[in-house]
Amino acid sequence: MKEQFQSPIVLLGSRLLSPYIMLFGWYVIIHGHYSPGGGFQGGALLAASVLLIRVAGGTRLSSLQLREVINTPMATLGVAIYFLTGVVAVLAGGFFLDYGQLPIPGLEAAWLRYYGILIIEVGIGLTVMAILIMIYDNMVKGEDHA
Amino acid sequence: MLEFFTGHYAYWFTVILLCVGVYGIMFKKNLIKKTIGLAILQISVVMYWVSIANKWDATVTTLDPNIPVDQVANYLNPLPHTLMLTAIVVGVATLGVAFTLLIAIYNRYGTLDEQELLEKIQ
Amino acid sequence: MKLLKFAILALFAGVLIYASNDLPYRGDPDNLMHAERSITDTPVKGNYFIQEAYNDARTPNMVTVVLGDYRSIDTFGEQVVIFTAGLITILVLRKQRRREE
Structure with missing residues (x-):
């Protein structure tokens, strides 16, 4: 396999851009109630910020930002957040994923639905981010020596 | 006549895009190119759904306090947009699975050409 | 053989374009899809999403409500x-x- 070409300019540019893309990804997830956005789009942006460093810096450098081992637990955490939200609603006496029954005191049902949607959007974002990084990592494994 | 054209040209373009995808699947010998054709076909279906969800003089599906909600013609229909939103991300994930299988095929047989693969499998 | 494939593809495209000419006009607010009541006189679901999304979940973005709550x-x-x-x-x-x- 060909040695990866190392360019300090590309690496510096990616390092400058990556935190802002990640911040924008979280903004898209959290602000998805008021503007176009949500878990899927924000998760894709988060994955883009990590993959930028992965492409520019190679495996060894990018493992300082996010290690490959974390991918599977993070994806599982995202699915678990979604599923447990539904199960908590069932235990509180509602249907599966009926956010109006979530046991948060002092809120009416409509605002409970607001926060329930926010929780599951974060779960979706984590899963999409982890899976997109996972697909990339598994495809290029053993092919770059940077 | 002009009204007919402006009402239907989006469908024609999605049909052309779909035929480009089918062309890639039917004619190309390389499996990677066939997979790219599948992705183009999928995107054409997504664009078709988005185009039929359009309404003239309607705004995006985010509630604006200045635009009354009891007149539904003021807002686009959110259901097709939601369906396509999930379809795009699932499409990316399944495309990843397709390329994974292609990598596995290449590691085992050393080629991605359709004819050579058929000969090597037998 | 290749000519036959091209003919099949052209026929496919022709059939699809011919069929698409009978579709409703794009963006016409009087489409059945955008109507208040459907043919069978039941309420159309998209209108319910538009009108009740904010009251149900206090969220202005209807796509998020449909994605996260109704579906x-x-x-x-x-x-x-x-x-x-x-x-x-x-x-x-x-x-x-x-x-x-």
């Missing part, structure tokens, strides 16, 4: 599909790598 079980299924796709990439490629060693 949340569907979204859960999609998430599981994505998760399974990631697991497939791990399992298939790890087996391949072990065989090479």
Whole structure:
């Protein structure tokens, strides 16, 4: 396999851009109630910020930002957040994923639905981010020596 | 006549895009190119759904306090947009699975050409 | 053989374009799809989403409400599909790598 070409300019540019893309990804997830956005789009942006460093810096450098081992637990955490939200609603006496029954005191049902949607959007974002990084990592494994 | 054209040209373009995808699947010998054709076909279906969800003089599906909600013609229909939103991300994930299988095929047989693969499998 | 394939493809495109000419005009607010009541005189679901989304979940973005609340079980299924796709990439490629060693 060909040695990866190392360019300090590309690496510096990616390092400058990556935190802002990640911040924008979280903004898209959290602000998805008021503007176009949500878990899927924000998760894709988060994955883009990590993959930028992965492409520019190679495996060894990018493992300082996010290690490959974390991918599977993070994806599982995202699915678990979604599923447990539904199960908590069932235990509180509602249907599966009926956010109006979530046991948060002092809120009416409509605002409970607001926060329930926010929780599951974060779960979706984590899963999409982890899976997109996972697909990339598994495809290029053993092919770059940077 | 002009009204007919402006009402239907989006469908024609999605049909052309779909035929480009089918062309890639039917004619190309390389499996990677066939997979790219599948992705183009999928995107054409997504664009078709988005185009039929359009309404003239309607705004995006985010509630604006200045635009009354009891007149539904003021807002686009959110259901097709939601369906396509999930379809795009699932499409990316399944495309990843397709390329994974292609990598596995290449590691085992050393080629991605359709004819050579058929000969090597037998 | 290749000419036959091209003919089939052209025929396919022609049939699709001919069929698309009978579709409703794009963006026409009087479409059945955008009407208040459907042909069978039942309320159309998209209008309910537009009118009641803010009252149900206090969220202005209707797409988020449909995605996260009304169709949340569907979204859960999609998430599981994505998760399974990631697991497939791990399992298939790890087996391949072990065989090479």
